[in-house]
Amino acid sequence: MSYIVSIETSTAICSVAIHNEGKLMANADLYLEKSHSNSLTPLIEQLLHHCDLQMKDLNAIAVSSGPGSYTGLRIGLSTAKGLCYALDIPLISISSLDSMTTQVLNFHKDDKSIYIPMLDARRMEVFYKVSDANLIEVEKMSNLIIEEDSFSDYLNQYKSVFLFGNGAEKAWDLLKHKSENFIFIDNVNPSAQFYGEMALEKFEKEQFEDLAYFEPNYGKEFYSPKSKKKSFLDLNR
Structure with a gap:
C-alpha cells in the first residue's frame, strides 16, 4: 500500500x-x-x-x-x-501542466498528435509546455506571448495540435483560423x-524533493506593485 x-x-x-x-x-x-x-x-x-x-x-x-x-x-x-x-x-x-495533459490523454490520446497545456499569465502571455501522447517532453515549460504564428511549426509534424487550459482560450482566438489541425479543448484545469x-x-523511484530547499517554478519572477498609499515615513519627510 x-x-x-x-x-x-x-x-x-x-x-x-x-x-x-x-x-x-x-x-x-x-x-x-x-x-x-x-x-x-x-x-x-x-x-x-x-x-x-x-x-x-x-x-x-x-x-x-x-x-x-x-x-x-x-x-x-x-x-x-x-x-x-x-x-x-x-x-x-x-x-x-503535466496534470492537465494527463487529463486530456484520458480521452484524446493519439500517437500522431501533440499536446500543449497553457495557463494564463495575464494579457497575451501564457505558461506552456509541449508533450507527446506518452507524456514525453517535446518542449520544456516556458512562458510565451501568443501570436498568430505560435505553434505553427508543429502543424507539419503532427496530425493534431491539442490546445487546452485557461491560457489556451486566448490562443484559440488567434489560431483557430490558421488550421483545422488546431483543436481546442475547453474546461481543462x-x-x-x-x-x-x-x-x-x-x-x-524515490525521486523526492529536498524539504529545505525545494521551490516551485513560478514561470517568471513574482512582481508586487508598489503601493500608492503613503507610509508613515513618507508623511513625515
Missing part, C-alpha cells in the same frame, strides 16, 4: 486528492477565489476521514511544482512541507486527481 495525498493550488482552484498505488480513492476541487489558505487543510482532513485513513497512514505528499499563481503555489507547498516534516515522509513534485500515476512512479 502506498497512500499519497496530492495538493494542487497553482490556479484559483483548490484541489486535493488521495491515491492508493496510483489509483484514485477520493478527490475534492473547490472553485472558489482565494479559498486555498482557509480550505486546504480541512479538505485534506475530510478526504482522509472519508477514506478511513489517518495522517500516520500516509506514505508521501505530492504537490504542484508550478507554474502558476505565486500565492497559490506558496500555500500549497507550505502545507505539503509541513505535513512531510510532521509525518517524516517524502515530498514529491508534479507539474501542473490542473487537478490533484490526475497526479496518481505520476506521483506513484516518482515514489517508487
Whole structure:
C-alpha cells in the first residue's frame, strides 16, 4: 500500500486528492477565489476521514511544482512541507501542466498528435509546455506571448495540435483560423486527481524533493506593485 495525498493550488482552484498505488480513492476541487489558505487543510482532513485513513497512514505528499499563481503555489507547498516534516515522509513534485495533459490523454490520446497545456499569465502571455501522447517532453515549460504564428511549426509534424487550459482560450482566438489541425479543448484545469500515476512512479523511484530547499517554478519572477498609499515615513519627510 502506498497512500499519497496530492495538493494542487497553482490556479484559483483548490484541489486535493488521495491515491492508493496510483489509483484514485477520493478527490475534492473547490472553485472558489482565494479559498486555498482557509480550505486546504480541512479538505485534506475530510478526504482522509472519508477514506478511513489517518495522517500516520500516509506514505508521501505530492504537490504542484508550478507554474502558476505565486500565492497559490506558496500555500500549497507550505502545507505539503509541513505535513512531510510532521509525518517524516517524502515530498514529491508534479507539474501542473503535466496534470492537465494527463487529463486530456484520458480521452484524446493519439500517437500522431501533440499536446500543449497553457495557463494564463495575464494579457497575451501564457505558461506552456509541449508533450507527446506518452507524456514525453517535446518542449520544456516556458512562458510565451501568443501570436498568430505560435505553434505553427508543429502543424507539419503532427496530425493534431491539442490546445487546452485557461491560457489556451486566448490562443484559440488567434489560431483557430490558421488550421483545422488546431483543436481546442475547453474546461481543462490542473487537478490533484490526475497526479496518481505520476506521483506513484516518482515514489517508487524515490525521486523526492529536498524539504529545505525545494521551490516551485513560478514561470517568471513574482512582481508586487508598489503601493500608492503613503507610509508613515513618507508623511513625515
